[in-house]
Structure formats: C-alpha cells, structure tokens
Amino acid sequence: MTNPKVALQLFTLRDYDKDDFSAKLRKVSEAGYDGVEFAGFADVPAEEMRAILDENHLVAMGSHTNVDELLNDFDGVIAYNKVIGTSYIIIPYYKMESIEDKDQLVSIVKEIGPKIQEAGMNLLYHNHYHELNHDFGDKTILEMLKEEANEGELNFEIDMFWTTHADHNPAELLNDFGTRCKTVHLKDMINKEEKTMTEVGTGILDLQGILSACKSAGFGWVVVEQDRITMDGYDSIKISLQNVKNVMKELQ
Template sequence: MTHLKVALQLFTLRDYDKGDFAEKLKKVREAGYDGVEFAGYDDIPAEEMKAILDRLQLTSMGSHIRIEELLNNLDEVIAYNQTIGSSYIVIPYYEMTSEEHVQTLIGIVKEIAPKIKAAGMDLLYHNHYHEFINDFGDKPILETLKEATTEDELNFEIDMFWTTHAGRKPVEVMEQFGSRCKTVHLKDMVSREGKEMTELGTGILDLSGILAKAQASNYKWVVVEQDRMTIDGYVSIKQSLDHVRSLLLN
C-alpha cells in the first residue's frame, strides 16, 4: 500500500493573495499539503515556479489545462509541466450536450495523448455532473469516454462531490473505473438537497471509504478542492487537510 499524498487544487484559493503567488504557495505548504494541482500559473515562468516549489518542498501533482490551451499550445503546456515536475495534465471541463461533442473530445484526446504520454505524464479527465447523465445516448458520457480510449490515452480524476451530486456512490464509481481512475477530488457536501460545498468532514460524503479505496488502489495522490467557501480560505484548506490526515492515520 503506497503512502497517499495530499495536494490542493489551487482554484480553491483563486481569490486569495492575488499578485503574490509565492505567498499563496507558502501558506498552502504551512497548512501541511504535500503538493498542489495548478489552475493557472500567474504568468510565472516555469523555472521560477519550480524554484518556488523546491524552496517550499511542494510537489506539482499536476495542472488543469483548458482544452483550448491543449489544442493550441500543447508543446508549451508539456514543457512547462515537465519543468515543474507534474505527473498529470488534466482536462478540467468539456461541455457535452450532443454525441458530436463527445466524439469531438475523444478525437482531441487521441490527438494529444501520445505526446503527453511520451513526455512521461498522464492525461486525465475531471468530471462534473453532466458526464454522469446522457440525454442522447445509452450510457453515461464518462463511461463512453472510458470505453472509447485506452489507459495509455486517457485516465480519470473523479470528483467526489459531482459524483454524489449525480446520485452515484463515490467508492462504487472508483471501483468501476479501476486503474483508469488515477486520483480523486475530495470535496464534501452539506446535504443531497442543498448540495452546498463544505469543508471535508463536515458533510455527508464517506471520506473514510473513499480514502481507504484510494489507498487500496495504490493512488499516489488525492486532491482537496472547494469551489465555494463560507469561512477564510486558508482556515478551510487546513481544516479539510487535518480531517484527511486523521482518517489516513486510522
């Protein structure tokens, strides 16, 4: 069983320490995180970003990259992420309201995946709610993406909040995707009715079961994310991490 590292998706802190990215990263490290998942680099060159990460002893677990960037600037995206030491390049969102959209995404994946794989990284897809429903096909979109691609081409970062939002059980989805699920977004939910996001351990998700499954499946990373917070962001990320650590010790 591998040691499970915990990263923070930096989108969580998008409104904090604007203009001082290094200070933001410093506070993430002080909260106790092993690494970060990027959602933009604040125009900091790759070598400089790597130096900041090294100084803070933070690891770049990966980066969320918009599909337009992957299509138009793939070489630059790969070079940046190689320099900062990322393991994963993640498609954070893709609108799919027709079968044509789904097939377009599959085509994009098959086009860009070989270069990403050759560079020593995995391409992941991060889900929201709509990939678990499908008004135009006979199976959930996420399953179509899995079946139409190979493990060398595409793997998954399953978001536990959106999985629950869609009425699915996170651990069952992790089992269904098997080795194709490389990591998960940990994000808690107040209730199935309101579906508000909340700090880990204060909602309804079976975080203990999710983490046990992640460990048993030899994940290297899990990722804490919270899109919307009602308390200070730095307090929130530490509270969530402390809860994860308490579960990992049991």
C-alpha cells in the same frame, strides 16, 4: 500499502494572494499539504515557479489545462509542465451538449494523450455533473470516454462532489473505473438537498470509504478542492487536510 499524498487544487484559493503566488504556496505548505494541483500559473515563468515549489517543499502533482490551450500551444504546455515536474495534465471541463461533442473530445485525446505520455506525463479528465447523466443513451458520458479512449490515451480524475451530486456512490464508481482512475477530488457537501459545498470531512461524503478505495487502488495522490468557501480560505484548507489525515491514520 501506503496512504496517498494530499495535494490542494489551487482554484480553491483563487481569491487569495492574487499578486503574490509565492506567498500563496508558502501558506499551502505551512498548512501541511504535500503538493498542489494548478489551475493556471498567474504568468509566473516555469523556472521561477519550480523554485517557489522547491523552496516550499511542494510537488506539482497536476495541472488543469483546458483543451484549447492544449490544441493551440501544446509544446508550450508540455515544456512548462516538464520544468515544474507535473505528473498529470488534466482537462478540467468540456462541454457535452451533444454526442458530437463527446466524439470530438475522444478524437482530441486520442491525438494528444499518447504525446503527453511520451513526454512523461498522463492525460486525465476531470468530471462535473453532466458527464454522469444518461443524456445520450444507456451509458454515461464518463463511461463512453473510458470505453472509447484507451488507458494510453486518457485516464480520469473523478470528483467526489459531482459524483454524489449525480446520485452515484463515489467509492463504487472508483471501483468500477479501476486503474483508469488515477486520483480524485475530495470535495464535500452539507446535504443532498441543497448540495452546498463544505470542508472535506464535515459533510455527508463517506470519506473513510473513499480514502480506503483510493488506498486500495494504490493512488499516489488525492486532491482537496472547495469551489465555494464561507470562511477564510487558508483556515478552510487546514480543516479539510486535518480531516483527511485523521481518516488516513484510521486506515493504517
């Protein structure tokens, strides 16, 4: 079984090369990444974005797309992502202040998830901390979403930092979700007391256990992300990628 490819969530570099998306993607490619996960397209037309990706030998692994955009411009979202070759449309966040919020999201994904699948892509949900709490009963919100929307409607991108933040074991959660989880955010923390983000492989996460679970599940991709960086962002993404690749070599 082959190791998954590695993409970078471009939110990591949101403060870099803001006016030159081509330069940003070139530097991501030079760092050694196989692909990228978008968090907006900086007003770059789809055909131009595809050309930049192809020029830099990068794959559009996924696109974080908020629910309002999916509801208000569904055809536009699908058209753009088809051009750039996206595999996953990913809901990056949804407020969960009540059980009604969860019910509303379930209703939305049941409507749009099958349409996204018909277009040749899959709809995923990316978790933060709050979906792993027991705010509305014995089950977490993430478990409720898994049970109330089927595999043809919604699957998951589980964030390893937020999973750890909520006192869950990342590798165990991946195994629990099985085929419903399609990829992960590899995001590390220095310690569980301060919960400060750090480069992947330099913190407390069991990177070997996580990547072993990803490989066993047959993931095509894993995604590096770091929301807050204390060094040059391009240096940071190189460190994270090298640590991921080092562990993958051990798993071969």
